[in-house]
Amino acid sequence: RKTRIVCISDTHNQTPKLPPGDILIHAGDLTNQGSLTELQKSVAWLERQPFEAKIVVAGNHDTTLDAPFFHSHSSTWKWPTAQDPVECKKLVMQAHGVTYLENETATIYLTKETGPKTCLSVFGSPFSPGRRGWAFQYWGADEAEQVWSKIGDGVDVLVTHTPAYGFVDAAGGDGAARAGCEVLRRRLGVVRPLVHVCGHIHGGRGVERVRWRNGDGGGRVEQEGLDSLVEVKEAWSDSGKGNKKLSLVDLTKRGGKEIHNAGLTRHVMDESLRDLFESSMPESEGPQSGTLEANPTSSLDDVALRDSEAESWTRKAGGAVEWRHSDIGRSEVDAQEKAMRDRHETVMINAAFLGPRDAGPMTFNKPIVVDVELPVWE
Numbered sequence: 001r002k003t004r005i006v007c008i009s010d011t012h013n014q015t016p017k018l019p020p021g022d023i024l025i026h027a028g029d030l031t032n033q034g035s036l037t038e039l040q041k042s043v044a045w046l047e048r049q050p051f052e053a054k055i056v057v058a059g060n061h062d063t064t065l066d067a068p069f070f071h072s073h074s075s076t077w078k079w080p081t082a083q084d085p086v087e088c089k090k091l092v093m094q095a096h097g098v099t100y101l102e103n104e105t106a107t108i109y110l111t112k113e114t115g116p117k118t119c120l121s122v123f124g125s126p127f128s129p130g131r132r133g134w135a136f137q138y139w140g141a142d143e144a145e146q147v148w149s150k151i152g153d154g155v156d157v158l159v160t161h162t163p164a165y166g167f168v169d170a171a172g173g174d175g176a177a178r179a180g181c182e183v184l185r186r187r188l189g190v191v192r193p194l195v196h197v198c199g200h201i202h203g204g205r206g207v208e209r210v211r212w213r214n215g216d217g218g219g220r221v222e223q224e225g226l227d228s229l230v231e232v233k234e235a236w237s238d239s240g241k242g243n244k245k246l247s248l249v250d251l252t253k254r255g256g257k258e259i260h261n262a263g264l265t266r267h268v269m270d271e272s273l274r275d276l277f278e279s280s281m282p283e284s285e286g287p288q289s290g291t292l293e294a295n296p297t298s299s300l301d302d303v304a305l306r307d308s309e310a311e312s313w314t315r316k317a318g319g320a321v322e323w324r325h326s327d328i329g330r331s332e333v334d335a336q337e338k339a340m341r342d343r344h345e346t347v348m349i350n351a352a353f354l355g356p357r358d359a360g361p362m363t364f365n366k367p368i369v370v371d372v373e374l375p376v377w378e
Helices: 036-048 067-076 085-093 140-148 182-191 271-278 299-308 332-342
Strands: 002-008 023-026 053-056 098-100 104-109 119-125 157-160 195-198 206-212 230-235 247-250 284-288 312-315 321-325 345-350 368-373
Touching: 036 085, 036 098, 053 104, 053 119, 067 085, 085 098, 098 119, 140 182, 157 182, 271 312, 345 368
Parallel strands: 002 023, 023 053, 053 098, 119 157, 157 195, 195 345, 247 368
Antiparallel strands: 002 368, 104 119, 104 321, 206 230, 206 345, 284 312, 312 321
């Protein structure tokens, strides 16, 4: 059933008016440096948005949300007052109607009577390749693998702050040097989600539709180059450029550009959760099991700790039901074979709102609106 997803990233303290939709995705850099005052402004803006589900990850500029990084680099920036990363993280994690993801998976069920009643599985991560000493960054292929190996094979939508190498990651537009992550690109070739939403590289804003090669069954996808992974990469013509129209990506049958990705999973509601699904109480909780009590000493330690975090159910203020769970332990080989058989295309979306930071006044981009047919959970 048709579901409208509004994608934005890199708002950097801006609070733009957003077009209506069912799901909002923000791919990081809510702020310039992550102060509590900045986060309060951005969170208040997110809470005002009338979407049934709001999925958010942090970015490298949201420094206080990465507590280990903040404690070791807090003197790098000037702060209006002393900053408490615990308070900052609590503000974002408890924001009404917001699903904040940090290297974890959630399945989102849209339950409003007037909505599409569809569902999707989403993995979100704030990480990006480390180049200048910002938050949520990793150095080298080994650390990148530690992050991106957590993306489960059943993910429908991937939300990361960084783009993957070779996809919507040209810092100065087409033909410019690529700045995305190589390891993430290889992982995308295995998982092949329906949509990948990112930001970070402001000059890469735009959309690319990728048709994956199925391969001949020999060799692992993760070891192959970009040309071996991709059969066709189709550029996007922005329908909203220079006018008042939406920047729209129509992936529906009716739009004539239906995406060929048969790997979407229909997540059927468990009867034991019917009360939660039919509840009119916002931010109500269903079954919970387990907590994450350890104190990580680095962002990457936190990634490892989340592997053992148990599942939980929550009804969000917008009406969506959120199920947080881990996909760790699934067979990677089986995932690759299934992806090659069922998942043929991925739409890559760099939704950076702020334009390239060149000399001169700031420039802004429209949010990117995606119409896509998702499975109905009922």
